Amino acid sequence: MPGRNNAHLLLYSTNRKDDELLLSILKQSELRFEVTNSKQQLLNKLKDGINKLILISTPSLVNSVRFYYECLLDIPDEELCRHALVVTCSRHEERQAFNYYQSRVVDDYLLTRPLYELHRPISVCYAQLERLGVNLHKSILTTELNGDSPAVAHNSLIREGAERKLKLRGEFETLIAEFDQAIELADAHLSKQEISADDVKRLQGLLKRLHQSSFRPSLIRLQHKTLNLLNALLDKLTHPDDPADIESNSAPEIQQLSAQTIRDEAQVCRILLVEDDNVSAMMSRRLIEGMGLSFDWASSGRRALALLQAKPFDLILMDINLPDTNGLLIADQLPHMNCINSSTVVAILTGIKQKHMVQRAAKVGAKHYLIKPLQHEVLAKVCSRHNLKIPDETP
Amino acid sequence: MVINLSKLSSHVGNVSAADKLELLIRLSNSLQQRHDEIIKAATEFELSLLNALAHKLKTHALYYGAIELHHICAEAEQFTLQAQPGTFELQRWVKRFSAQSIAVQQALIDVIQHWDHQDAR
Structure with a gap:
């Protein structure tokens, strides 16, 4: 939690003049805040171990979100402080901001261009800080009414x-x-x-x-x-009569869930593995890199969202049980996020073998349901179905 | 046979003997650590933690072909989801898990030592 002099809020603003009204409103509150337009300062604040609110204000909502997630990529999980992200947006960006909020890309947003509700920024900041354990609300009702x-x-x-x-x-x-x-x-x-x-x-x-x-x-x-x-x-x-388990026992399997989109041109496959287990990630990395494919790893949902906003992938291998969310939720939200990976193929990679879970995966748009541990021939088959080139198998 | 390493390469590809040895050491260390965590969670009746640990070890066991250990972990996953699993059931499971896990750990150590000696020669 912030100490006596630590800021509750860091406002990253690329145009301080545009945010003058917002700043004057924030000054009326109990909030201690700093304003910066330096990426390095933002990075430092995200690593200083103090719970805080990050408010990002740039002329474009999409740019604000992208900028934040690019910053996140530079910080290892263990150094990242607990924080909430709020972005500003204009009236015409409100729908997109709401989409971001619903898919937890942002914790909240403020409609500041124009700022209709003058004190809303304070209430939003207070609410987010309260979730981080900082309570700035007054403990008693101070607005006294007249004496009658x-x-x-x-x-x-x-x-x-x-x-x-x-x-x-x-x-x-x-x-x-x-x-x-x-x-x-x-x-x-x-x-x-x-x-x-x-x-x-x-x-x-x-x-x-x-x-x-x-x-x-x-x-x-x-x-x-x-x-x-x-x-x-x-x-x-x-579907009351569905059998409980998929037939397969220990052998990993691949299940085609819907029609596949075949790409026009073969390309080297860039894979994102979303997996919280270090050992499984290490083994998958060996396999994937050994096949000559590009490998990225996210150990949490938040990290995955950061990567999905910043880097294009051809295939996402998504675990279901993640420390901060459920992989199926990310798969469900991905097409609505309007990001570079909105149409990337998602394959669920899990140790859960129930048919019921396969149905849920299909519902959220996953193209494959793979049982852990990942195997060479299974991955090769998935890549081949989507016409993704595997260097070590090129004739 | 408590372990079967014939499928290891299908999980990690064609890696060198030295890499295989290194992987096996890491898997063995991880199993020892997971074993302790699972016993602690079971002793303290931390069922959701036990469920999560058993779920992960269930997958790890397949890397070195420890099918019986895989099944025992799958059992723990099942019964930790019951509303109130009995203490007796849990104790019985811990006993079976412990015996199997120790056998697998020993088998892994044997292979590691064997490969290590081959490497040295």
């Missing part, structure tokens, strides 16, 4: 209500954590065709308690997982 009795009573009502809400919030966060765990458990049971009445009962009970709450933002965080689970439940109801 109805107004005093009104003020007291608000104050007491706000205090009660704060107390409930702690309980609510516990409830969210419980719900999160229940979804994970039900999802895992479902993937093994072992969903039980207890799972449904547990979820119903928690849902009932959640419905009684009014803290929408926290609920939104659960949205992706809940929708996936609902999808899976619907699948289960519509």
Whole structure:
């Protein structure tokens, strides 16, 4: 967390004059912030170990996002400090900004060109900092009303209500954590065709308690997982007789999920492996580089998003269980991200053999479902299906 | 046979004998470390951690053809997802896992020493 004099916020602005109004608004808040147009300073701040908010303001939203993810590429995972990313955008870029937000490319965005809601930048920054453990909200209601009795009573009502809400919030966060765990458990049971009445009962009970709450933002965080689970439940109801497992046991396999796009020209395949396990990544690297193919590795979802924004790939080998997200979510969002890899072939590479998971992979647009560990002939087959050149197999 | 290295090259390609030896050492070290982590997670009844560790080792086991170890890890993945797996079931699994993992570790060490001696000659 920031110390007494550390900045809460770093504003990277390429045109300070354009951001004058934004700056004057931020000055009215409790925020300690620094302004820079130096990439090096931004890199330093991303490595200083202090939780903070990064606000990037350039004339183009796409450029802001690309710039941030280019910076991220220069910083190893272990040096990257905990931070949130907010970008500014113009009114006509709002839809794209919302897409970025939905796919977690950015944590939030501010419509600053023009700045319609004058104090919105402060509330967005406060909310992001609170998630990082920095609370800048005032603890008591300071805007005193005039001394006449109805107004005093009104003020007291608000104050007491706000205090009660704060107390409930702690309980609510516990409830969210419980719900999160229940979804994970039900999802895992479902993937093994072992969903039980207890799972449904547990979820119903928690849902009932959640419905009684009014803290929408926290609920939104659960949205992706809940929708996936609902999808899976619907699948289960519509295909009740599907066998639990794919036939294959230990032998890795390749499953064609949809029609393939054949490229006009053969080219050397550039592969991105999204995999959090060091040993599997090391083995895959040997195999892929040994075949003369280009290899990049992302050990987390966030890292993968950074690479996908910055570098073109021909094939993405995507694990499902990642430390910060689910590989299927990234595959699902990729076509909507309007980036250089939006149409890149995604092959799921996982140790999960359930047919149900294969169906989910197909739904999110994955072209192949490969069972770990990766094998030479399987990868060669995938490359060949997409007309991607393998140097060591060129006649 | 607790391990079978005939498929190693299909996972890493045609690498030199020295590279194979180095890979095997890393896999062996990783197995020893994972073994300790799994036993600790099981002893402390950390089921979600045990699930994640077993899931990863399930894949690693296939690199050196430890099929039985692969199946034992797959079992752990299954029962850690149950609402309340019994302590007895867990203890029984730990015993089987431990025996198999130690046998695989020993087999890997034997191969490493054998290859190392061949290399030295």
